[in-house]
Each structure stands twice: as C-alpha cells, then as structure tokens.
Amino acid sequence: MALINLRSLGVTLGAPLFSNLNLSVEPGDRLGIVAANGRGKSTLLRAITGAFEPTSGDITRSRGLRVGHVEQDVPASLIDMAFHDAVLAALPADQAESESWRVDIVLDDLDVPEEMRQRPLSKLSGGWQRLALLARVWVTEPDMLLLDEPTNHLDLARIAQLEGWLNALPRDVPVVICSHDRAFLDAVTNRTLFLRPENSQVFSLPYSRARDALDEIDASEARRFEKDMKTAQQLRRQAAKLNNIGINSGSDLLVVKTKQLKERAERLEDAARPAHQERSAGAIRLANRGTHAKVLVTFDDAPVTTPDGTLLFRTGKLWLRQGDRVVLLGRNGTGKTRLVNMVRQAIGAPENARDVVKATPSLVLGYGDQGLSDLRDKDAPLSMLTRRFELGEQRARTLLAGAGLTVEMQGNPIGRLSGGQKARLGMLVLRLTNPNFYLLDEPTNHLDIDGQEALEDELLKHEASCLLVSHDRSFVRAVGNRFWLIEKKRLVEVESPEGFFADVAKNGA
Incomplete structure (x- = not known):
C-alpha cells in the first residue's frame, strides 16, 4: 500500500520545474531523485512534506504518516547548540525530559564519539553538522525519510557508514534521497526518478542501471523524432510536386491529394516530440596549454x-x-x-619550497579547493573576471553567461551564489588561467551529475596532467590513471582505488 501518492503533480517557478508527475512511494522503497542543480529536487521534497504548495496536481498521504525531512543546512536557531542538545531539541518537551535516552541510542547508531556530542554545531565540520540533522529527524521515529544531498561534506568513511546505516533500516521505512553522488545512489537505492520539466521517468532500478535504461529511451525517442521529421519532409515534397502537376493539369483530384498529404505532414509534426535535452546549468570547459617537460613534479x-x-x-x-x-x-x-599544499608551493613559490618536492619551471598551475577559497564572497563575478584576466566587459559577460550566471548574478556578490553556481564559476576561472597542470581538492563538491560528467570529459579530452583529492568514487574511477595511497606513514602507488574503498567501507575511519 502506497504511503504517498503524487498525481499529475507540477511546479512552475517562472518556468516548469516538473509537470504531470505521477509517483507512489511504498514501504521498502529506496527512491533516488536525480536532476540538475535548480531543477526542483528540493522543491519536490518540500511538497511531499506539505511545506510547499505545488502549482498543480494532488498529493495523498496515508493517515497519520510522519515524514522526516533532513534538509541541507543547519537552521540558525541550532548553530550554537551542542550536538547532543540540538538532537534532544527535536523531541517534544515532555518527551525530551523523560526520554532523553533516545538521543544517546541514535547517536550510538550513527557512531558519534562522546567528545563530539558536547561540541557546538558551529565548531563542527559540514559533515558532522549533516549527521546532526539526520539524528534530529531519526530520533522522532518517522515513518518515512526524505534526505536532501545527505553525502555533502561527508568523507568516504562517513559515506560508507551512512550507506550501512540506511541499508540496515527497517524495510518498511521508505527513504527518498536527492543526491548527485552516483556511487552512493547505486549503493542505497532500488528505484530512480529522473525529474524533468516534462515526462519525468521512474525506473525500479538503482541509478547506474536506470541511467542506462533512460539513455536507451532518449535515444529511441531521438530516432523516432528524426524519422517523423524526415517523413513529414517527404510528404511535403510529394505534396509540392502534386500541387504543381494539379495546377498545370487542372485536376481537382490532385488538388485534394495535395491537401491530404499536407495534412498528414502537419499531424506528424504536431505529434512529434524531440528527445529530452538537459538544460545545462552552465558549461564546464577546461584548457591545457601543454608543456615539453616529461616529468612535472x-x-x-x-x-x-x-x-x-x-x-x-x-x-x-x-x-x-x-x-x-x-x-x-x-x-x-x-x-x-598537506601534500597538496607542498606541491602548490613548489609550483607557485619554488623559492620557498623544500628541495624534496621539485616542479619543472614551465608548469602553470590551475588550483581549485573544495571551499573555493580563490573566490572571495564580497567580489562580484564580473569585476573579478575583468580584473584578474584583463578582459573586456562584454567578453566577461559572455563567458559568465556560458557558465550559467545570468546578467543579474554577474554583478551581485559571489557569496550570494548557490554552491553549484560557485563551482561552475571556479571552473571558468581555472579555464581562463590556461594551466598545464591541475591541482584539484574535491572538485566535484556542489556539482550536479551533469557537471561531474562534463568535468570528467574535459580532463580526459585535454589529456590534463593533475593531482586530485576526491571522495567521489565515480569521479575517481572515471578520471584516475594512477593512484597514490597514504598507508602506514608511507605514500605507495597502488593499481586501483578499489582496495582502499573496500577497506574504508569495512573498517571505517
């Protein structure tokens, strides 16, 4: 029996985020929701909770259903509270006073160390803050869980722990997950919703297998559209020929036949629908100026x-x-x-670097860290670009628009941009630097799946030389051709990352 039913659901905010969405969520479902940044995933979760009123359609919930929604950001009212107290505050006052032991059980399940429990959330990493939000929801014993980007800021050990925790949940508790982490979705979901402005697609498969099925549908629709358009053109050409013959011969029968052919062509064109094309949230392009040096570092x-x-x-x-x-x-x-910073100094300030790390003098560094520290929040994208790269205003505006930043965004402080917009701006800065060596620390943070795949394609297409740090297993597998592992106080080369991934999943941090 379905706990949630969505019928013909649609949300339009300027443009349609999604429309005519029909979906049911039943006990045992582990549903992954996939879409580009800003395409309605979080809005759909809020609609399911009742916090957002959809533009069209209906949502039916089972009587008495308690929905637990783990959002992305810590509310300001909690940020100065201790981890334990923030979770305790999620309980009703009478229950918090008499059943505070519930908090300790949840924190034990999530392997939160004792010393961490008394620290203010403001002093904790984004990963620990995310686990605090999860604990706050789970302690209320919901019938259903909604998770919005749950792996953001989590390291591999915590992601593995979260996977294990989710897979150990009672099977009658459905979980709905919005995420850009492809490996995580494969590990914890059994259904996948690809959210689209029109014709959203649902598959009873985890992400990778569902993506293959979706690609087949899109390719089939593209072929059908191309075939229909070709047939319509042929009908119009035949109609034009018959029309000329009919005019010259004065044949009423040919005039009627011409009209019928045109009507058939029009019906085909009206019924034909092009295959879905993802509206890019902003292009990601890189550069590689190259170097004659064989050994770089x-x-x-x-x-x-x-x-x-x-x-x-x-x-x-x-x-x-x-x-x-x-x-x-x-x-x-x-x-x-620490090693990344040593390499950065060896390239950018060799006079201050230690002799044990040497970079060839011809290296031009493209550096990006997970906090995008190279982008100052008070700067505006337009002024930053024109100043740093001596670009004309029109050229800078064109580049920013290509990266997904509208004219209004270009003049506002960078601090107002979303994580995805800042990530794409950071990639544009890397491209304009025109490096021949990339040093990237968690480059897929805040990038949607479309952006992750674009970054992978660019690194491979340009045969970029790079040193990468990433917790994104799909990205690591797609991009890496050498793997260095820090183990027992030594840096050793390994053939594959899979042994490390398996060890972290089994033994944690």
Missing part, C-alpha cells in the same frame, strides 16, 4: 608533517609525469591536504 622522499613538525608520512621517490591523472587516497587526517 619530483618527490625525493619528502617528509609530510603537521604544523608542529609531527611526521605524517614520507613520499618515497615518486614522479608525476605529463598525462598522469594521479588520485591521492587516504583517510582523513593522514596528510592529503
């Missing part, structure tokens, strides 16, 4: 240490060559970011 048993000098690991003797796309693997706290 050399590591001569470099010690990687904490700020106070404690040894984290040694690199051994390694070389990063032209065409290498090296993925740096390791658990949190093992020193990945």
Whole structure:
C-alpha cells in the first residue's frame, strides 16, 4: 500500500520545474531523485512534506504518516547548540525530559564519539553538522525519510557508514534521497526518478542501471523524432510536386491529394516530440596549454608533517609525469591536504619550497579547493573576471553567461551564489588561467551529475596532467590513471582505488 501518492503533480517557478508527475512511494522503497542543480529536487521534497504548495496536481498521504525531512543546512536557531542538545531539541518537551535516552541510542547508531556530542554545531565540520540533522529527524521515529544531498561534506568513511546505516533500516521505512553522488545512489537505492520539466521517468532500478535504461529511451525517442521529421519532409515534397502537376493539369483530384498529404505532414509534426535535452546549468570547459617537460613534479622522499613538525608520512621517490591523472587516497587526517599544499608551493613559490618536492619551471598551475577559497564572497563575478584576466566587459559577460550566471548574478556578490553556481564559476576561472597542470581538492563538491560528467570529459579530452583529492568514487574511477595511497606513514602507488574503498567501507575511519 502506497504511503504517498503524487498525481499529475507540477511546479512552475517562472518556468516548469516538473509537470504531470505521477509517483507512489511504498514501504521498502529506496527512491533516488536525480536532476540538475535548480531543477526542483528540493522543491519536490518540500511538497511531499506539505511545506510547499505545488502549482498543480494532488498529493495523498496515508493517515497519520510522519515524514522526516533532513534538509541541507543547519537552521540558525541550532548553530550554537551542542550536538547532543540540538538532537534532544527535536523531541517534544515532555518527551525530551523523560526520554532523553533516545538521543544517546541514535547517536550510538550513527557512531558519534562522546567528545563530539558536547561540541557546538558551529565548531563542527559540514559533515558532522549533516549527521546532526539526520539524528534530529531519526530520533522522532518517522515513518518515512526524505534526505536532501545527505553525502555533502561527508568523507568516504562517513559515506560508507551512512550507506550501512540506511541499508540496515527497517524495510518498511521508505527513504527518498536527492543526491548527485552516483556511487552512493547505486549503493542505497532500488528505484530512480529522473525529474524533468516534462515526462519525468521512474525506473525500479538503482541509478547506474536506470541511467542506462533512460539513455536507451532518449535515444529511441531521438530516432523516432528524426524519422517523423524526415517523413513529414517527404510528404511535403510529394505534396509540392502534386500541387504543381494539379495546377498545370487542372485536376481537382490532385488538388485534394495535395491537401491530404499536407495534412498528414502537419499531424506528424504536431505529434512529434524531440528527445529530452538537459538544460545545462552552465558549461564546464577546461584548457591545457601543454608543456615539453616529461616529468612535472619530483618527490625525493619528502617528509609530510603537521604544523608542529609531527611526521605524517614520507613520499618515497615518486614522479608525476605529463598525462598522469594521479588520485591521492587516504583517510582523513593522514596528510592529503598537506601534500597538496607542498606541491602548490613548489609550483607557485619554488623559492620557498623544500628541495624534496621539485616542479619543472614551465608548469602553470590551475588550483581549485573544495571551499573555493580563490573566490572571495564580497567580489562580484564580473569585476573579478575583468580584473584578474584583463578582459573586456562584454567578453566577461559572455563567458559568465556560458557558465550559467545570468546578467543579474554577474554583478551581485559571489557569496550570494548557490554552491553549484560557485563551482561552475571556479571552473571558468581555472579555464581562463590556461594551466598545464591541475591541482584539484574535491572538485566535484556542489556539482550536479551533469557537471561531474562534463568535468570528467574535459580532463580526459585535454589529456590534463593533475593531482586530485576526491571522495567521489565515480569521479575517481572515471578520471584516475594512477593512484597514490597514504598507508602506514608511507605514500605507495597502488593499481586501483578499489582496495582502499573496500577497506574504508569495512573498517571505517
């Protein structure tokens, strides 16, 4: 029996986000919702909870259904509360006073360390804040869970833990998940909704298999559309020929036949629908100016240490060559970011770099970190671009529009942009830098699946040389051709990331 029924549901905000959506959610469903940034995923979740009124259609909920909605951001009213207290505050006052033990059970299930429970949320990472929001919802014992981008800011160990937790939930509790993490969706879902302005598609399959099925449907519709248009053109050409013959011969029969052919062509054209084309949230393009150097970065048993000098690991003797796309693997706290910063300094400020990390002088660095720290919140995209790259205003506006930033956004502070918009702006800055070596720390953060695939394609197409840090398993598998693992205070090369992924999933952090 369905717990939620959506009938002919539609939301229009300026343009249709989705329309005529028919969907049911039943016990045991693990439904993934996939769409580009800004295409209605979060809006649909809010509509299911009743917090948003759809433009058209109906939503029917089972009587007494309790829906738990885990949103993306921590409310301002909770940010200064301790982790434990923020979860406790989700319970009704009388229950919070007499049944506070419920909080400890949920936090134990989520493996939240004791010392973490008394820290204010404002002092915690985005990943721990996300787990606090999940705990707040789960402690209320909902009948159904809605999760909005649950893996944002989580490291691999926490993602694996979340996967295990979701897969261990009682099967009668349905879960609806909006996510851009392809590997996560494959691990935890059994149904997939591709949300579209028209003709949204639902498959009883996890993401990757559903995507293959969707691609087949889109390809079939594209072929059908092309065939119908070709047939309509042939009918019009035949009609034109008969019309000329009819005029010259004065045949009424040919005039009637001409009219029938035109009407058939019009009916075909009216009924034909082009295959769905995803409206891009902004193009992602990279550049590679190239270099004649074969070896780009050399590591001569470099010690990687904490700020106070404690040894984290040694690199051994390694070389990063032209065409290498090296993925740096390791658990949190093992020193990945420290090594990235050492490479960055060796390229950008070689006079201050240690001799144990050397970069060829011809390297031009394209650097992007997960916090997009190169983009200042108070800057406007237009003024930042014209100043940094000495571009004319019209050229800068054209580039920004291509990256998905409207004229209004171009003059507003960068801090007002969404995560996806900032990520695409960061990619545009990388492109204009015209590097021959990329140093990327969590580059897929805030990118939707369309953006992730575009970034993968660009790195491969330009044969970009790069050193990457990423928790996105699909991205790592698609892009990496060498893999360096921090293990037992050594940096070792491994053939594949799969052993590391499996170890993290089994043993956690």
